[in-house]
Amino acid sequence: MQISIDLGDIVASIALILAIYTTVKSFKYNKIRKDVLLLEKDLNRLHLDKEKKEINLQNKANLSAKFINLGSGKLRLKIFNKGNGTARNIRLKKPEDIDIKIFDDEFPLELLEPIQSVELISIAVEGSPKKIKIKLTWDDDTGKDFEKDTIVTW
Numbered sequence: 001m002q003i004s005i006d007l008g009d010i011v012a013s014i015a016l017i018l019a020i021y022t023t024v025k026s027f028k029y030n031k032i033r034k035d036v037l038l039l040e041k042d043l044n045r046l047h048l049d050k051e052k053k054e055i056n057l058q059n060k061a062n063l064s065a066k067f068i069n070l071g072s073g074k075l076r077l078k079i080f081n082k083g084n085g086t087a088r089n090i091r092l093k094k095p096e097d098i099d100i101k102i103f104d105d106e107f108p109l110e111l112l113e114p115i116q117s118v119e120l121i122s123i124a125v126e127g128s129p130k131k132i133k134i135k136l137t138w139d140d141d142t143g144k145d146f147e148k149d150t151i152v153t154w
Contacts, residue, residue: 059141061087063112065134067154073124075154077102077134079109080117085140087112093135099128112138130154 062083068076081087090109094102103121112118131153138146 056142057084059085061085061112061114061138061140061146063087063090063136063138063148065136065150065152067122067152068119069154073126073128075100075122075124077120077122077152078117079112079120079136081112081114083140084114085142086114087138087140089139091137093137095132095134098132100124100132124154 060083061081063079063081065077065079068078070076079090079092088111090107090112092102092104092107094104101123106118106120109118131151133149133151136148136150140146
């Protein structure tokens, strides 16, 4: 029994090998394509999260305070908004047992725009502590009742 191979058999064998090779490459390509699509989806989600955080930061207020020493026990408590958002309903809580008088009749303050500040007349007597802890509470476009404890020195 002799097997004869002619040109048609060779062409069919080559076509079969090429079909198998193409099928294997197609499966590998589809797997890589699926992985790339998953990576793109994750990347888009991360980019969207980053954009949301940036928008949130644009609307967030950040209040702080410091004493300005004018000499002879005369002080100004400067409360300022160093954030990008507008602070609303600003409240100031200070220790009651200190020898520094802070005239805070304006509080609660309705509004404090970005980079805006308010100065409160303050008087310190001899022997007053050089630093006190105050609490600032405010609302902004990102939420309500944000609190910040600040130690101010003079």
